């Protein structure tokens with residue numbers, strides 16, 4: 001039985017499961033080439049159907065990640081926030097609330113839209129609560145028979161944070177925290193205060209910058225902005241920091257009196273900005289640790305599952321693993337709203353249909369793949385010179401090139417689901433070179449110097465690198481690198497001695513594992529520098545996307561499956 005899960009609006013995505021196993025999952029942005037694509041995921045749905053070789057008539061259930069009728073509270077909150085500023089209030093009345101309502105009400109038309117576009121089908125359509133979808137996306141795919149679940153994001157219908165408990169196929173909500181008290185909106189508002197853009201997903205930048213600062217404003221944040229009482233609640237003071245105002249780069253006087261003026265987008269980043277980032281980061285971590293203490297006390301569980309956009313905060317995740325009372329962790333790699341499509345599909349499978357638990361999600365390779373022949377055709381069509389090599393020779397050549405300083409666009413196997421490139425669509429480089437981070441950020445990726453880059457490493461080497469056996473196939477946790485190792489892989493160790501590793505398994509990505517192994521033989525370190533294969537766009541999906549990105553860019557070679565393209569051999 002096929003079940004299709006959908007995320008629409010922000011980070012639109014589709015996931016297809018068959019008898020409890022994931023067949024396909026992908027974000028709409030990869031096909032539309034518009035970052036964080038918002039809208040109905042026509043292309044992602046088509047991809048899921050194609051991957052399974054089915055039509056919409058073969059789909060028995062369709063599940064949406066949202067209940068559009070829970071609108072009232074959210075709309076009231078927007079109006080309350082807007083009332084803080086008269087300009088904002090006018091703007092909202094003119095378009096804001098109206099537009100938002102229209103897009104949510106449009107969800108009632110989705111079954112018809114699906115049939116109009118994809119053809120007749122007698123699927124059943126289900127609407128699920130947003131945070132329940134986040135919770136399902138992490139618990140049902142975790143290795144745990146029972147676990148406590150914490151989901152945190154900007155907001156769902158009106159819930160921003162939810163405590164749940166999973167046991168077998170049972171997933172129960174224990175507590176909801178609602179607007180305006182939102183950890184995601186807090187972090188996004190500070191992101192804009194530092195002159196980045198919450199809509200572009202710039203929250204990563206705030207987290208990266210935090211490592212360079214000192215938390216000198218933490219008390220202000222903890223006392224006046226974001227406070228937790230230890231009973232599983234927290235409070236966000238929107239009179240001091242309001243997400244709706246921050247969207248328009250407007251900030252109340254109290255926060256400016258305390259922190260100084262908000263940074264303009266083109267203003268130089270200075271120590272004060274880094275200190276604000278560090279303070280907000282720690283304030284967030286402290287609140288989440290208090291929530292987890294409470295969740296642990298009330299459930300007595302030793303396993304914890306996390307999802308929701310806030311669970312992308314890998315620095316916070318590292319602290320959770322060190323300091324929270326839980327023992328074992330699973331963090332959904334598509335922790336943002338895209339992952340809700342997967343959660344919605346599993347809610348049908350387990351909650352509606354009562355089917356037993358299936359396989360654990362131990363990798364994220366659920367997107368499109370292309371054969372070596374398809375890649376070769378695309379290269380020919382683009383008029384590029386290339387060589388087609390057997391795997392062993394390819395891996396030897398590529399590992400030697402990386403050790404010699406080359407930056408490689410690496411494209412093989414199925415595309416990753418979730419925002420992290422995990423060796424399917426990655427830029428690869430030598431982690432031993434201290435200048436490589438700056439080179440990659442500024443010359444290849446065309447982005448800020450301070451963005452950290454991460455290692456992909458053999459999972460067998462984690463003890464050597466971190467001093468204990470740490471497994472993270474999804475790059476969702478920042479942890480400390482052993483002092484003795486820091487100087488040998490400087491490009492992937494952050495200023496504070498930490499890294500955000502992907503531990504690569506020989507079983508889930510054998511070719512990537514072998515490449516790192518070959519690199520270890522040449523270079524003496526069991527890790528490569530890995531960052532996502534994209535320049536100011538969504539991660540590449542097709543060979544054509546990769547070729548377009550290669551043209552005129554600052555990296556040295558492109559690998560499309562077994563085909564190797566050298567920039568030197570193509571005269572640009």
Ligand SMILES: [Fe+2]
Nearest residue numbers: 153308309337
């Ligand atoms: Fe969400």
